[in-house]
Amino acid sequence: MKLLVLGATGGIGIEVVRQALEHHHMVTAFVRAPERLRPFAGRITVVQGNLLDHHELARVTVGQDAVLSAFGPRVPVGKGEAHLLRDFGNALIDAMRQAQVRRGLVVSTAFLFKDAVIPPAHLLGKLFFGGVMTDAEEMEAILRASGLDVTIVRPPRLIDKAPTGRYRVSEGHLPLGGFSIARADVADFMLHTVENGDYRHAVVGLCA
Numbered sequence: 378m379k380l381l382v383l384g385a386t387g388g389i390g391i392e393v394v395r396q397a398l399e400h401h402h403m404v405t406a407f408v409r410a411p412e413r414l415r416p417f418a419g420r421i422t423v424v425q426g427n428l429l430d431h432h433e434l435a436r437v438t439v440g441q442d443a444v445l446s447a448f449g450p451r452v453p454v455g456k457g458e459a460h461l462l463r464d465f466g467n468a469l470i471d472a473m474r475q476a477q478v479r480r481g482l483v484v485s486t487a488f489l490f491k492d493a494v495i496p497p498a499h500l501l502g503k504l505f506f507g508g509v510m511t512d513a514e515e516m517e518a519i520l521r522a523s524g525l526d527v528t529i530v531r532p533p534r535l536i537d538k539a540p541t542g543r544y545r546v547s548e549g550h551l552p553l554g555g556f557s558i559a560r561a562d563v564a565d566f567m568l569h570t571v572e573n574g575d576y577r578h579a580v581v582g583l584c585a
Contacts, residue, residue, distance in 0.1 A: 555584030
């Protein structure tokens, strides 16, 4: 498959790129700063640009089979980034429509699961990451309203650990006791989902 990876220099994004190559996909990474992708030189296409510019994003989306996004804000969020995810959601949907690409997988946050009790994800999010939650919620609303074949992936606390391939998945909920998951396993889920065509128009919780 031809896959466009956004947020490719972050922890999940680099794993998506690495594992996509292992799966023999053709990878294009659209990034602001490509330096962290040097280990993949010659094996992927790297395009430098602005993820919030839907014209630039549309040009690199043309011809792709799917878009996999691990893009997100750095915490703590800067003053000028309060609506970063909302603006990204608008740019992504505009770009996918222009490029006539329907399939997308986008990483969000488990803090938006209001029914999570163990852990109390929504409460913790409100207490410590209220601004990020609001921004992510606005992004998700844009993605859902688009009518495109988007899967929203909501992981809990992300850890750096080798991929296990063993994690729990629940549509519309965070699995009970879902405290954490390896970034590499989030990438594993995203790739298998885009390959299998599962969870279209769905919000998915996953954890170790």
